[in-house]
Each structure stands twice: as structure tokens, then as C-alpha cells.
Amino acid sequence: MNLVNWQAIWLSAKLASIVALILLAVGVPLAYWIAFTRVRWKFLLEAVVSLPLVLPPTVLGFYLLVAMGSRSPVGRWYDGWSGHSLVFSFQGLIIASVLYSLPFAVQPFAAAFSQVDQRLRDAASLLGASKMETFFRVVAPLSIGGIVTGMVLSFAHTIGEFGVVLMVGGNIPGVTRTISLDIYDKVEDIDYASANHTAILLLLFSFTVLAIIYAVNRRLAARWLPR
């Protein structure tokens, strides 16, 4: 009997990688805006981005299920365009996971960006750099610790998510059955040995991820500070 469901592990790794990359593309501009804008209603957007941190996954999952279902405009449009339903599909799982992991990427990104000294951005500007150039040549290199942290956290958080995946993805083997759902299934089948093997893998993975984050940040912090 196969103790570890490699199909679920592969599916989770694929999902988490795609989500982390999407969050890099979406989260960086969002975090930049949050870090540097002076508009008064910024707190509203910050609250929306952080909502998944406090919202029960089932609540988020329920609303996503409704928003992406075939009765919703989005769901109907997707059905017509792709020929299949958005809910209970891998694509639907990606959208749900991006929203669910959004604060795990945006918050470290924004915190890192806002720590870059305003004077460095002023200096770049006076040396003729556009905002985009300043971002890629000054802000991003100096925020690399926060960017790595955000990427790794969103990857790890997606690997371990359960409630939202169950609500939006169902539990379809090879399509939406991720590693957490696999552990849950095995426990329900009273197959504790298999559940334990997979759970240990997740435990080791989570520990390694956190160790990497702390090591990277410590090293990067020491790199720029005066001796």
C-alpha cells in the first residue's frame, strides 16, 4: 500500500508555485501602492487585503463558491468561455488560493518597501530615475528579504490550506485533492499510518520554510548595515 499520495503532493506543489508567482506579479504593485500612497482611504484597502487572516476559511470559501458558481456572472462567463465550471476545478482553486494567501504576500512586501529610506528614493529621482527604475534598481534589491518572505509564506500557506480548498475545489483526486485534504481523507478512513507519513512531510516542510526565511532575512539584514 502506498503510504504517501504523491499525486496530492504534486498537485499541492503545482498549485502553490502558481499561486506564489501570481502573488508576486499582483502583490508587488499592490504592496508598493500600500507602502507609499498618501490617500486617506488606504486603511480600507489594507483591511480588505488582510481580511483572509481573520476570516474563517469556510466563510471565504462559501462566498467564493457563490461568486464563481454557474449562477454568478463570473461563473456564467467562465462556463461560456472555457466550456467547464470554474468551481471544483484547478483554475478555480488557483483563484481562491490567490485571494486566501494575498495578505501572506502583500504584508511582507509592503513592510519591506516601506522600510526603504525615503532619501534613497529621492536620491534616485534626483539622479534622473523614473519610479519604475527606482523600484527595480533601489527599492526591490533592498526589499529582497521581504519579497522572499512573502513568496515563501504564500507558497507554504497554499500548501497547507484546507477550508477554502474543500469549499471551492471539492475533493476530486488528481484535480483538487491537495495534500491537506488527503490527510483528512486518510484520518476519516482510520488510516493513521498513511496520514502520519504525509503529516510528517508537511511538518518538516513547514519547519524548513521558516528556517529558510529567518536565515535569509538575517543574512540580508547584515549585508547593508554599517559595520
Place this chain on the structure above:
Amino acid sequence: MVASVTQATGSAVLCVDLTKKLVSRAGTFDLDVAFSVGAEITVMFGMSGAGKTTVLECIAGLMQPDSERVLLNGTDLTRLPARERRIGYVFQELALFPHLTARENIGYGLRTLPEREKKQRIGEIIESFHIAHASDRKPRAMSGGERQRVALARSLVIQPCMLLLDEPMSALDHGTKAAILRDLREYHTQHRIPVIYVTHALDEVFAIADRVLKIANGKIVAEGKPEEVLSEEREQLIQYLNAAR
């Protein structure tokens, strides 16, 4: 106010007329200055909180004043963003990019130049400011004086139309300060551009100033030669030094 600036344009190179109201918990601060300077080294002298840095930031386009007119040789810089003003600026904190070497810091403003010309310009300025030995070091591995020289070189290598220095030597010892001021003076002899040097240190004023603008509570209260404008402060300093013996 603009009229008086326009009148002063005659032989002057840089004309500034700006107002700015700053509101903080400590109260309100009204800046209202109008002055013109030539291609000389002008020291803006004043105590902390007099508005010196605010004036420089408004000229450079880093701060939005309530009303502003900055004319350089008759060209209006007012509506240009900071990145298009081609102003050399040395911050009090220097603001060197910590992840770049001295050479890369200096070359930052020359991104659009062909590689050969860029190398040549960087090489020349590195030699002028005696920092060849530190050119491959990052700021954290440089001494205070080296960092200061790199910041000056970085602001001048772009061949700015004016140079603004915001208390750049405040953290340096007298020997290093004197050597850097000598290099700055030498550079200025070869490249005649308006330089506004902000400080509240008398030794720096008498070491470098061709002319002084004395600022207090957001207003220019006196201007002229250093020995005329700051005679009282100089006497006070001499008395203080004599008393300390």
C-alpha cells in the same frame, strides 16, 4: 515677490521665490523666501528649524511648495519633476545606495550614457575626489570621509546645473572636512555652477562661502559677504573659544 526676483535676474544665475506653510503638532511654520545667487558658493546659514532644508527640497522638486518660482539662467524649472531638473544634491544623511559599490553609486545617474563615456566620466570624478582606493567598496565598508566624497562625486558626475548641499559635513572631523571642502572648491573653480551649501557651522561658512544668506524663522534676514553678515556670530565664537582656554 516674483517681481523682485525677476529684477535680480540681471547678472544672477539662479532665482528662487517660494512660500510654504508647514503644519505640525508643534505649530505652524511659514517659509517665505526670495533670493538670487550667481555661479558662486552661497552658504545658507541658520539655526536648526530655520527652514534651510525645506528651501533646498523645494528648489530640487522633492517638496511641493504653496507657491514657487525657480529660474535658472532664465529657464523656469518650477513645473519640472525632480528627475528632470538636473540638480546635484547631497543629503545630510548622504543617501548612498547601500547595495551598490562606490563606482556603481557614482554611475547611477549615468545609466543612459554609452558604456565608454560612462566609464570615462566615472574615472575622472573618482580621481578628482581621491576615492579610487574605495571604488569597489560598498558604503558600509567606507569611512565617513569616503562616503562623503562618493556622495559629492555622485551628485557632480551628472554635470548638474546647480549643486545643493544639505549640512553634508556635519558628521566629519575638521581635517577630513577641510580636505573635502578644498576638493569642492577646486571642482567649483573648474565648473562654475551655483552652489547652495546649507550649514549652521561657522567654520564651514568661512572656509567655503563666497556669499552668505542668513535665514531665521523661514525668512532671509541678511545676505552678503560672510565677514559682513556673520561678524557678530564670529565675534561670539572667538569669545567663546578664548573663554574656554
